[in-house]
Amino acid sequence: MTLHTQQSISGFIASEPQQSVTANGDTRLYVRIGQPHFRRNEDGTFTELEPSFHDMVAYRATAERALTRVAKGDSFIAEGYTRTFPIERDGEVVEAEEFVAKKLGHDLARTNYDVDRTRRPATPAREALGHQMPTAEPVRASVNTLGL
Template sequence: MAIRTQQSLTGFIATDPQLTYTEKGEARFYARVGQENYRRETDGSFTKLEPDFHNLVIYRASAERAYERFAKGDSFVAEGYAHEYSYTRDGQQIEGEEFVAKKIGHDTARTTYEVARTRREEPTVERAAERDGPARNATAPSRASNASASRQPALGL
């Protein structure tokens, strides 16, 4: 089976994000984003150059989630596609390009944050057996029978 790939865009949110709604009532996230550029020098060092700026848009529920979670200055990784567009304004033909993100997240290489998760349901011996096969099931203690014994975690934790 082939690995499915998509175009991606990494950078930083350069403007305050905007949340608007299309004529069809769909949420639309918009922000200008920047991409840093560097030049490698002959001595092996790098010189920081001016960043490039682009338009980033996201639609529907992803747009609303992005608007809640992203702010100016945040580093991100987005998956989607580049979209060229043109329109007429005041008799002038305007052409541009935007990145339409289907998915977006904070860039973990450049961002420190904590994720709040709801507690996951503890796996039962039966589910552990389904996951791990019969060999591990034979010696797997259950959480209930092990409660008064030592405080070792059950399988899958």
Template structure:
């Protein structure tokens, strides 16, 4: 079986993210993002080029989680797909694109953080229904926080 892949990007959050909810109750996270570029020179050195800016959208539960965790300036890695669309501006049709992320996280190489491995409330409720009280009690016992290598 072939490995299924998605497109991925890394960059920084360039504007304060916005969380909105559609009339159908679907959460949407949106922010402008910057992607840094560089060029390798003949001597092997790299020249930093101007970043490019794009739209980033995330939907549903992932959007809500991203809105709680990401701020302007944060570095991230995301996987998903590019969405191309058209819109009208001053009577002209303009082609545009945005990155629709299905997964997003802070960039390990540029972010210090701690990992909380305790189960989320939804996971606890699901385990309770599937396994019963004794299994859930052991699964919900306090877990130590683990610092990433970047914070050491």
């Protein structure tokens, strides 16, 4: 079977998450994200450059879960795709770009947290494939961003 891959992006949440609803009634998450940039120096050290800022959105269940779990300043990793679309600015139509996150979570390299492994309701797909959720004592998630 072929390995399925998608685009990914990492960075930090630069704005307060905003919730809206699409014309279809789906939950939509919007955040402004930042990506740090560094320049490698000849002596092997790195110089931090100004971050770049971009738009990121998520829809439906991913948006609903993210709205309760991510906050401004959190380091994240997301899987999805880049979408470009026309937008009018100052009377001129230009191309805008956003990252559409299908999966979104905290960056393990930069975040301390505990995982809640209590069982979630089974989905039809999991039942059909015979997947079992791991059982464990419940642990409440508490996110503590390291800020590295």
